[in-house]
Amino acid sequence: MFHSFFPQPKAFFISATIWSIVCIFAWYFIGEPSAVSLGFGPPPADAQPPIGLGYFIMPDNLFFYAYFLLCTGLFCGFWNLKARNHPWANWSIWGSALIILVTYFGVQVSVAINNWRRPFGDLLQNALSKQPGVTVENFYSLIIIFAQIAFLSIFIGALTDFFTSHYIFRWRQAMNDFYMSKWEKLRHIEGASQRVQEDTMRFSSTLETLGISLINSVMTLVVFLPILFALSSYVSELPFVGEVPHALFWLAIFWSIFGTVLLAVTGIKLPGLNFKNQRVEAAYRKELVYGEDHEDRAQPPTVKELFSNVRRNYFRMYFHYLYFNVVRYLYVQADAIFLITMLVPTIVAGKITYGIYQQIATAFGQVSNSFQYLVNSWTTIIELLSIHKRLKAFEAAIDDEPLPSIDRHYLEQEPGTIHKDG
Structure with missing residues (x-):
């Protein structure tokens, strides 16, 4: 299931987990302080972050993108050299890395939309309570900003789905080729044809879906926990x-x-x-x-x-x-x-x-x-x-x-x- 597509899967996934933990701690203890000292720090806590596409090119985000790419490139480069004879190394190593990078972008889109919710919600509240100074242009400008974020997300998402479909089929092909090379040992097992023809596709697509969900969950926690921690200042009593x-x-x-x-x-x-x-x-x-x-x-x-x-x-x-x-x-x-x-x-x-x-x-x-x-x-x-x-x-x-x-x-x-x- 894994050996056919990933090089040394046990060592690969264990090293990926350890490397991810090391990179996360290194960011908080080394990377983020370095970003602040170099002038790439986040805006003050009481400052409203940019609303719209400007959020993605904030100095602290650009610095983190560079750090993320560096960590990913070092890990994939190491495994690419180690598994250069593996027939599916490019798809399993670099393809998985690309999916992880795009998953992080999806989390960033969620943050950008969350930043947009506050001014839009306050504007809506002021309009419904007939506060002065609310204009039609205020609403249209915020709606246009939301559309910009949404269209960027849709474009990246469509390309990602296209790539992921190929990624899943390559995994299925790797399993199919491996199992068919051992067909004389396998053909006597109950439902062998179904397992090769159907279960390989279901396994790769299901595991890929769960893997992306897990990565998205971890990245969401890394990004949104500090945000929720800061928003807790508004809620002191339960x-x-x-x-x-x-x-x-x-x-x-x-x-x-x-x-x-x-x-x-x-x-x-x-x-x-x-x-x-x-x-x-x-x-x-x-x-x-x-x-x-x-x-x-x-x-x-x-x-x-x-x-x-x-x-x-x-x-x-x-x-x-x-x-x-x-x-x-x-x-x-x-x-x-x-x-x-x-x-x-x-x-x-x-x-x-x-x-x-x-x-x-x-x-x-x-x-x-x-x-x-x-x-x-x-x-x-x-x-x-x-x-x-x-x-x-x-x-x-x-x-x-x-x-x-x-x-x-x-x-x-x-x-x-x-x-x-x-």
Whole structure:
């Protein structure tokens, strides 16, 4: 799954994680102070950042872009030299780096829009309360600024989607070429054709989606946590608790950890059930395919038993998804009103304007959603785990190892199954 596309995947991903942590700490302890001393520091805390495209070319942002490119280039250059004989090195190393860079740009777009929300929200509040000095031109100018940010984001996003589609297919092609070179060992495994033809594509696309989401979550935390920390100065009191320093910061962490643990515990059985569902469907489909060419296959008793396995597993999935979805929907609905409930004392006291509330809501949502990575991705993670378990059987056959226990179980239990160890 990974060796076919990435060079030394275990070392590659471990080194990428360590290098990312080192670079993040180096930025805060070395890079940012150096930027300030060289005149590339951020504007004062009480200053309103530029609204619009000017945000992207602020001196502190330009300095960080250079630092980001330097760190990425050093890591990719090292691995490119180390894996120069790997056939997919350019796509796996430099392609992954490009996706990460564009993901960071997406976070920057979110910050630029969040900066825009405050003046627009305050202008809207002043207009609705009939304050003097509000003109039509004020609204049109802010709308044009938003359109500029949006159009830039759309242009970059479309190009990124085009590149990502090719990236995913290259990964699928790498797995397909690798598995087909070992086809004599693999073709006897239940559903081997489906695993090569379908599961490779689903695995690469699903893992790429989850990987981008994880990277986006980490980058969002790095960018928005300081913003939320600063916005906490407007909120000093919480319902039922009273005064809490940096209340918004701690609220986001608490609420996200609570949701993550809640849904992880509730959905703990789902990955295994999804995998079993693919197994029983594959066994049923394979028997029907054999029945097209052999009169003695796909006989009613055998087909009935195989379909009963499909029916039984689906009904178990429906039951477990029932209580999982109840808990998930309850949390999602509570999430929609959690922040505003916590802000009631601040709103009633008139400590914030509508524009500041918009900024708080956006920053809190960005931080909490990033911390809720497992919550937001849980169903996708379940699907990925089930696909991973199916492809692990290929890995075992290639390495002449025993099949995973769940594959051995179904080989023993399902009728009409033909298997010969590789």
